[in-house]
Amino acid sequence: MFEKAKPVWLKNRENEVHLRLELKEIFTYREGEYLMKIATSGVYRLLVNGRFVSYGPARAGKGYFRLDTVRLDRYLSTGTNTVIIEVCGYNATAFSIQCQPSFIQTEITCNGKPIRWSGDHFTARVNPYYVRKVSRYSFQRPMLECYDFRTTANQDPFYLDPYFRGEPLCVTDAKKIIERGSPYPEFERSGALPIFRGNAKYIPDADILYDRAKTDMGPLLTGFTVDELESNPAGECQHYEYTPNDIPISGTISEGEYEVYKMKNNSAGFIRVKLFCRTDVTLYILWDEILSEGRRVNFMRCGDTCNASRVDLCVGHHEFVFLEPYVMQYLLLHAAKGNCTIEDVGMIEYKHPPVEYARSSNDPELGLIADAAVETFRQNVVDIFMDCPSRERAGWLCDGFFMGRTEHFLTGKNEVEHDFLENFLHEKSYEALPDGMIPGVYPADCRNGMYLPTWAMWFVLQLKAYTDETADTSLRDSFKNKVGRLLDFFRGYENSDGLLEKLDNWIFVEWSGANDLVLDVNYPVNMLYAATLEAAGALYGDGNLVKKAEELKKKILEKSFNGEYFTDRAKRTEEGCVNTGEISEAAQYYAFYFGIAHPESHPELFKKLIDDFGPCGVENVKAAGLIPSAPFMGYQMRLELLKRIGDTERIHRDVKAMCGPMQRLTGTFWEHANCVHSCSHGFMSNVIRYI
Numbered sequence: 043m044f045e046k047a048k049p050v051w052l053k054n055r056e057n058e059v060h061l062r063l064e065l066k067e068i069f070t071y072r073e074g075e076y077l078m079k080i081a082t083s084g085v086y087r088l089l090v091n092g093r094f095v096s097y098g099p100a101r102a103g104k105g106y107f108r109l110d111t112v113r114l115d116r117y118l119s120t121g122t123n124t125v126i127i128e129v130c131g132y133n134a135t136a137f138s139i140q141c142q143p144s145f146i147q148t149e150i151t152c153n154g155k156p157i158r159w160s161g162d163h164f165t166a167r168v169n170p171y172y173v174r175k176v177s178r179y180s181f182q183r184p185m186l187e188c189y190d191f192r193t194t195a196n197q198d199p200f201y202l203d204p205y206f207r208g209e210p211l212c213v214t215d216a217k218k219i220i221e222r223g224s225p226y227p228e229f230e231r232s233g234a235l236p237i238f239r240g241n242a243k244y245i246p247d248a249d250i251l252y253d254r255a256k257t258d259m260g261p262l263l264t265g266f267t268v269d270e271l272e273s274n275p276a277g278e279c280q281h282y283e284y285t286p287n288d289i290p291i292s293g294t295i296s297e298g299e300y301e302v303y304k305m306k307n308n309s310a311g312f313i314r315v316k317l318f319c320r321t322d323v324t325l326y327i328l329w330d331e332i333l334s335e336g337r338r339v340n341f342m343r344c345g346d347t348c349n350a351s352r353v354d355l356c357v358g359h360h361e362f363v364f365l366e367p368y369v370m371q372y373l374l375l376h377a378a379k380g381n382c383t384i385e386d387v388g389m390i391e392y393k394h395p396p397v398e399y400a401r402s403s404n405d406p407e408l409g410l411i412a413d414a415a416v417e418t419f420r421q422n423v424v425d426i427f428m429d430c431p432s433r434e435r436a437g438w439l440c441d442g443f444f445m446g447r448t449e450h451f452l453t454g455k456n457e458v459e460h461d462f463l464e465n466f467l468h469e470k471s472y473e474a475l476p477d478g479m480i481p482g483v484y485p486a487d488c489r490n491g492m493y494l495p496t497w498a499m500w501f502v503l504q505l506k507a508y509t510d511e512t513a514d515t516s517l518r519d520s521f522k523n524k525v526g527r528l529l530d531f532f533r534g535y536e537n538s539d540g541l542l543e544k545l546d547n548w549i550f551v552e553w554s555g556a557n558d559l560v561l562d563v564n565y566p567v568n569m570l571y572a573a574t575l576e577a578a579g580a581l582y583g584d585g586n587l588v589k590k591a592e593e594l595k596k597k598i599l600e601k602s603f604n605g606e607y608f609t610d611r612a613k614r615t616e617e618g619c620v621n622t623g624e625i626s627e628a629a630q631y632y633a634f635y636f637g638i639a640h641p642e643s644h645p646e647l648f649k650k651l652i653d654d655f656g657p658c659g660v661e662n663v664k665a666a667g668l669i670p671s672a673p674f675m676g677y678q679m680r681l682e683l684l685k686r687i688g689d690t691e692r693i694h695r696d697v698k699a700m701c702g703p704m705q706r707l708t709g710t711f712w713e714h715a716n717c718v719h720s721c722s723h724g725f726m727s728n729v730i731r732y733i
Contacts, residue, residue, distance in 0.1 A: 463508060
C-alpha cells in the first residue's frame with residue numbers, strides 16, 4: 043500500500059479528543075503521473091495549491107484503515123507545488139466513525155516512485171482557526187465545527203509561503219492498511235440563492251434546552267461538557283428570535299440581520315461561504331433540510347442534532363469551507379455582530395458519482411421521483427451504505443440490504459456493498475455485545491450494548507443477495523463462522539415450538555405501531571428468522587437449516603393466521619403462549635414477502651392487501667382494525683409484492699402517493715412519511731427499482 047510512508051502524529055497527542063492538524067509539503071513538478079496516497083483514523087481533506095481536491099477516507103472496521111489514492115495531475119502547475127492535508131482525529135464515540143488513536147499516513151508518488159512521504163517529509167501544525175472545545179454535532183456524530191478567523195487566514199504564511207514549515211511529526215505504531223473498493227466522488231460545486239431576509243432579536247432570558255448529545259458526556263458518549271465549551275452555537279442561537287421580513291435582499295447584513303439561502307434541492311456536502319467584512323463580525327450559520335413554520339430555519343428540528351455553527355471574522359475578505367459534510371436545503375447567515383457583504387454561498391457536494399438510469403419520458407411526475415431516488419442514493423452511498431448523510435452518517439444493516447439492491451440496479455456493480463459487508467469481518471467479536479451477535483450499525487462505537495437482533499438477520503439476507511448478484515463467494519466463505527455463531531445465539535431463544543421468544547435489546551419490525559407488539563413471540567420477527575435460516579442454508583449448503591426454515595414457516599402459519607389475517611404476537615401466560623389478536627398491516631407484508639403465505643394459498647387476503655391497503659388505503663386499514671404500515675419497511679415489501687405479480691399501475695400509484703410529497707418538498711426521500719427526522723434516507727432510494 044505504501045512504499046516508504048509511516049503513520050505519524052504530533053508527539054504524545056494521538057489520544058486527544060477533537061484535534062485537527064494541517065500537514066504541509068512542497069515539491070517541484072516534473073512531467074509524469076502524480077498520485078497521493080492517504081490513510082487515517084480520522085477524516086481528511088486534501089488541498090493542492092489552495093484548491094480543494096478530495097475528502098476521505100473510506101471507512102473500515104476497527105483496527106483497519108482504507109487507502110485513498112488520489113490523482114493530482116490536473117491540480118499541479120510548473121514549478122513549486124504546495125500540498126496541504128487537514129486531518130481531524132476525533133477520539134470520540136460515534137455511529138459515523140470509530141473511536142481510535144489518531145494518525146495519518148501519506149505518500150506522494152511520481153510515475154509510481156515515492157517523492158514525499160510521512161515519516162521523513164511533511165511538517166504539521168494544529169489548525170489555529172478551528173475551535174476545539176465545542177459540543178457534539180449530534181448524538182451519533184462527533185464534534186460540530188466553529189471557527190475563529192480574527193487572526194485572518196488571508197495573511198497566514200503557512201498557506202502563502204511554500205517554504206514556511208510547521209512542527210515535526212512522530213512515527214506511531216504500524217497500521218493495517220487495506221484497499222478502498224468504493225468509487226471516488228467527483229465533488230461537484232453547487233450554489234445557493236438568497237430567498238428572504240429577517241431580523242434576529244436577542245432574548246436574554248430565553249429558555250435554553252440541551253439534548254442528550256450535549257449533556258450525557260461520559261465513557262459511553264465522549265466529548266466536552268457544556269461548561270467546557272469555548273464556543274456554543276447550540277445554546278447561543280437559542281437566545282435569538284428569528285423573524286423574516288419583506289426587506290429586499292441586498293447581500294449585506296449588519297448586526298441583528300440575517301439572510302436565508304436556498305440550495306437547488308436538499309443537498310449533502312461541505313458548506314462554503316465567501317464574504318467581505320467591513321468590521322469584525324460574529325457570524326452564525328444555521329441550516330436545515332426544510333423550512334419550518336413561519337419560514338423558520340429550525341437548526342434543532344432533528345432533536346439531538348445541532349445544525350449551527352459560529353464563525354468569528356476580522357475585517358477583510360474571507361472564504362472558508364467546512365471540513366465535514368452536512369445536509370441542507372436552506373442556510374441562514376446571521377450577523378450577531380458587525381457588518382459584512384455575502385459574496386457567494388454554496389456547497390462542495392459529497393456523494394456517489396453520477397449514474398445512468400432510465401427516466402420516464404411519458405410521466406413527468408415519475409421522472410421527478412426517479413431523479414429524487416437517485417439523488418437520495420448518491421447522498422447515502424459514498425464509502426458505505428448510510429441511513430442518512432446528516433445527523434448519523436451511519437452504516438445500518440437492513441437499510442443496507444435495500445441499498446445493496448439499489449446499487450446493483452443502478453450501477454451493475456456492488457462495490458460499496460462489498461466494503462460495507464467486509465467491514466464486519468474486521469472484528470472477531472464486538473465490544474459490549476453478546477457472543478455471536480452482529481452490530482446493527484457499523485463501523486461505530488456503541489458502547490452501551492445496543493444491538494438489533496432483527497438487523498443481524500437482515501445481514502444474512504444481504505450476504506445471500508450479494509453472493510447471488512456478484513457470484514463472489516469470498517465474503518460468503520469468510521463469514522461462515524460469524525453466521526454460524528449468530529445462529530447459535532438465536533438458538534438460545536427458541537421455545538418448544540421452535541419460535542423465537544423474548545428476544546433481548548431493540549427488536550425492530552418497522553417504523554409504525556407494529557413495533558409496539560414485539561414481545562413475547564413476534565410473528566413477523568419469526569417470519570424474518572425463517573428467511574434467515576433458509577438463506578444461511580442456501581449459502582452454506584446446509585439442508586438441515588433449509589428444512590428447519592420450512593418447519594418454522596408451517597408453525598408460524600398455524601399460530602399466527604386467524605382465518606382472515608396474520609396476527610402479530612403471542613404473550614406468555616400461565617396457560618402458555620396466548621395469541622393477543624393484535625394485527626398490523628406490516629405483518630401481512632412480512633407473511634407474503636417471506637413466503638409464509640402466497641397469492642395462491644391466501645387469495646382473499648392478498649387481494650385485500652393489494653387492492654385496499656398500502657399508502658393509498660390508510661383509512662381502509664384503520665377501518666379494518668389494523669395498524670397502518672410505514673415506508674420503512676412495510677411499503678418496501680409491498681412494492682416487491684406488486685413487482686412479483688407485475689402490477690405496474692399500482693406500483694406507480696403507490697410510489698406517487700408515498701414519494702410525491704417528499705420529492706416536491708425536498709427533492710430527496712425521507713425516513714418517515716412526514717419530515718420529522720432525516721429528509722434524505724438511503725433505503726428509500728430503493729423505489730427506483732420498481733418505477
